[in-house]
Amino acid sequence: MRAGGAPFVVTVASEKGGVGKTTIATNLAVYLKALREDLPVTIASFDNHFSVDAMFAIGGRGGHPVSSLLGSDVAARVTLGEYGVGFFASERRLIAPNDDTASLRAALEVSRLGGVLILDTRPILDYFTRSALVAADLVLAPVKDRASLVNVAALQRALRDEGGDEAALWLLPSLVDGRLRLAEGVGVQEFLEFAARERGYQIAPTALAKSPKVEGLALGSARRVFPVLTHARGTQVHRQLRDLAEFVLQRFDAQPPPGRRRSWAQASGGPGRVRRRRLAAGCPLCGEMPAEGTGWFCEDTARRRQSLVHTDCLASLVGGAEPSLSDPGTALLVLEKPEPGWHEGMSVALFGYDASGRPAEGLAQANLSSAHAWDLLRALTGRLPEELPATRVFLAPGGTDARDCPAAGGYGRFAALRRKVLRPWRHDDQRATSREDGE
Ligand SMILES: Nc1ncnc2c1ncn2[C@@H]1O[C@H](COP(=O)(O)OP(=O)(O)OP(=O)(O)O)[C@@H](O)[C@H]1O
Ligand SMILES: [Mg+2]
Numbered sequence: 001m002r003a004g005g006a007p008f009v010v011t012v013a014s015e016k017g018g019v020g021k022t023t024i025a026t027n028l029a030v031y032l033k034a035l036r037e038d039l040p041v042t043i044a045s046f047d048n049h050f051s052v053d054a055m056f057a058i059g060g061r062g063g064h065p066v067s068s069l070l071g072s073d074v075a076a077r078v079t080l081g082e083y084g085v086g087f088f089a090s091e092r093r094l095i096a097p098n099d100d101t102a103s104l105r106a107a108l109e110v111s112r113l114g115g116v117l118i119l120d121t122r123p124i125l126d127y128f129t130r131s132a133l134v135a136a137d138l139v140l141a142p143v144k145d146r147a148s149l150v151n152v153a154a155l156q157r158a159l160r161d162e163g164g165d166e167a168a169l170w171l172l173p174s175l176v177d178g179r180l181r182l183a184e185g186v187g188v189q190e191f192l193e194f195a196a197r198e199r200g201y202q203i204a205p206t207a208l209a210k211s212p213k214v215e216g217l218a219l220g221s222a223r224r225v226f227p228v229l230t231h232a233r234g235t236q237v238h239r240q241l242r243d244l245a246e247f248v249l250q251r252f253d254a255q256p257p258p259g260r261r262r263s264w265a266q267a268s269g270g271p272g273r274v275r276r277r278r279l280a281a282g283c284p285l286c287g288e289m290p291a292e293g294t295g296w297f298c299e300d301t302a303r304r305r306q307s308l309v310h311t312d313c314l315a316s317l318v319g320g321a322e323p324s325l326s327d328p329g330t331a332l333l334v335l336e337k338p339e340p341g342w343h344e345g346m347s348v349a350l351f352g353y354d355a356s357g358r359p360a361e362g363l364a365q366a367n368l369s370s371a372h373a374w375d376l377l378r379a380l381t382g383r384l385p386e387e388l389p390a391t392r393v394f395l396a397p398g399g400t401d402a403r404d405c406p407a408a409g410g411y412g413r414f415a416a417l418r419r420k421v422l423r424p425w426r427h428d429d430q431r432a433t434s435r436e437d438g439e
Contacts, residue, residue, distance in 0.1 A: 006109045007042065007117035008252045011136035013155055016148040017123040020174035020208060022051045023218065024142055024244070025120035029056075029085045030227040031245035032116055039249075040115030042078055044069055044088035046128035047120055051218070053090055054225040056081030062089040070103055070131075074111035083227065096127035101162045102415055104131035116252060125158050134164040138251050140204065142174035145188070149195050161422055163299075163415065166389065171196045172244070173207035200340065200389070206243040209236045284379040285313035296325075296333070297398035297414070300381045300391070307380065309395065317372040318350060327362035331355040332417050333395040335368075337377060342385040348373035357420035394418050 012025040022045065029043040044066045045052040053062065063079025066088040071077070078086035097103065108117065119132040133139060133155065143149045152171060159166045173192045180188050189207050196203045213232045218225050228238050282289045284298075284307045296309045315325050332353045339346060348370075352363030359365070368376065377385040380393045396414050 005114050006111065007040075007113040007115055008137045008255055009105075009108060009117050009119060009132075009135045010138045010140060010248060011119045011121065011132040012140045012142065013121045013129055013133060014141050014143070014148055015123055015125055015151050015154055016144075019123075019142040019144050019148050021123070021142055022047065022049065022120050023214070024140065024172065024174065024208065025118050026051060026055045026225070027228050027241050028245060028248065029118050030083045030229050031241045032118075032248060033084050034229055035242070035245050036249060037084070040086065040113070041084070041118070042086040042088070042113060042115065043118045043120070045090050045120035046094060046132060047122045048090060048092050048094070050090045051225060052087055052120065054223060055227060056083070056085050056087040057089070058082055060223060063087060065089050065091045067091060067094060067097075070097055070107050072107070074107060075113045078113070083229075094128060099127070100415065101127060101130040101134050105135040108135055116248070125154060130158055130162050133159050134162045136164060136168050137255060138248065139164075139169045140172045141169060142172050142208075143192055143196070144173070144175040146191075146195070149192060149199075152196075152199075152201060160391070163418070166391075170202045170204045172204045175210045176207050177210045204244065204247055206240050206247060208240050208244070211235045211237045213237075283308060283310045283313055284382070285309060285317070285375075295398065296395045298380050298393060298395045299414075300393045305380075305382055308398070309380070314376075314395070317376045318366060318368065325363070327360065329354050330360040330363055331396065332357075332414070332421060333363070334421060335376065335380070335393040335395070337373075337385065337388060337391050340389045342374065342388075345370055346373065348377070351421075353417070353421045355417070357417060 010025075010028070012021045012028075014021055025043060025045065029041050032039060032041045043052055043056065046066060053060075057063070057079075058081055061079075063081075064077035068074065068077040068088060077088065079089070081087045119135070121129040121132050139155065139159070141152050141155055143152065149171070152169075156166060156169060158164070159169060171192075173189050176189045176192075178187065178189075182188065182191055192207075193203055211232070213235050214228055214237045217228065217231055228235065228241055232238060283295065288310070289308070295311060296314055298307045298309050299305070311325055318325065330352045334351045334353070335348065336351065337346070337348050348368045350363070350366045350368060352360035352365070354360045374385050377383075377388065377393070381388060381391070394414070396417075
């Protein structure tokens with residue numbers, strides 16, 4: 001059991017409204033508890049619909065508000081609710097406390113919440129949804145039709161841009177009408193599964209059917225909403241929710257226990273910003289640990305991997321750009337793999353930025369040879385480039401000590417600079433991005 005450490009965070013998200021997010025989040029909490037009684041299960045919603053309260057608040061009594069998740073002493077603010085599920089009370093108006101979407105993850109990392117935390121989100125990619133994505137160990141994206149499936153690309157992009165774990169994203173067919181046939185007699189679920197695979201998405205091994213009985217649970221005038229487990233056991237959805245809970249428990253069990261997960265702070269012994277990512281034991285290019293105060297701090301957003309790379313090792317692969325690696329004006333390097341998969345001649349480039357996010361004088365852009373790019377991506381991400389999606393790796397000059405790595409300012413500064421340099425890219429593709437991000 002994972003009591004007392006960082007919780008395993010399950011975020012239910014979709015920019016599309018009415019795809020079943022809240023129904024899935026609330027019922028999942030009940031089924032997890034039913035399957036594993038001793039597992040602490042907590043739920044919170046960043047939406048203002050009060051559905052969590054309607055299912056879990058005992059006798060209508062509220063609890064600490066959901067914004068407490070971003071504060072200190074998170075575990076002490078959980079209110080024990082119906083079915084043994086802990087909850088945070090929903091809030092009508094949530095105000096973002098800052099613009100750092102890693103704050104939630106940092107707060108949860110040091111919380112002693114343990115178990116599983118389920119986060120229900122609003123159908124927009126606002127600060128809270130983005131924070132819930134960054135914090136997630138598992139993202140469930142309900143899809144009920146083509147539009148919601150296409151929109152998953154926006155979730156994926158948000159995960160990538162904000163430094164979440166893209167590999168945590170799973171599609172979950174929801175509100176599937178088994179009777180409906182599309183062209184050529186194809187069922188909705190088959191269509192969704194096919195379209196999801198075609199796009200390279202992982203798809204949960206269960207789907208949720210559309211059921212009038214389940215729909216009826218949220219209707220009516222009653223202030224309470226009842227779970228499928230107690231009030232719709234005769235439905236197909238009952239079995240499907242149990243399968244979903246089993247799937248979530250499998251993912252939960254597959255995670256290394258908190259003691260073996262090395263957060264950034266633990267790895268480096270410093271207080272500062274806390275990250276759940278792993279810091280590799282040595283330079284991923286040569287295996288030796290860089291000496292104090294030297295080397296480059298490297299983070300692969302897609303795989304949550306952190307490492308410290310020797311300047312010399314990096315220079316051997318970056319080639320002609322070598323002098324500017326020692327240029328004190330270079331504050332951030334971005335290695336950009338522009339396409340999924342791998343082919344000979346793919347143009348992988350390294351971009352350099354100064355501390356204010358402007359292209360660095362010494363190294364604005366270096367194009368890597370195909371062989372060097374392959375080696376670098378392989379080492380820095382720990383995966384075969386053939387298997388990687390389009391991705392970026394961020395490097396900042398730093399040392400082996402938490403307090404100066406990444407150099408001056410620690411992780412917060414690194415994350416802020418990364419966000420800053422990502423913005424121009426977003427603007428490049430402004431129309432598509434603004435449509436998909438809902439900004
Ligand atoms: N399996 C189901 N069968 C029938 N109706 C369902 C099912 N799941 C959810 N619903 C109904 O569909 C509607 C939308 O569900 P829900 O509120 O869970 O979606 P949501 O994605 O959270 O919506 P929003 O984006 O507005 O928060 C609700 O009326 C709910 O009762
Ligand atoms: Mg909802």
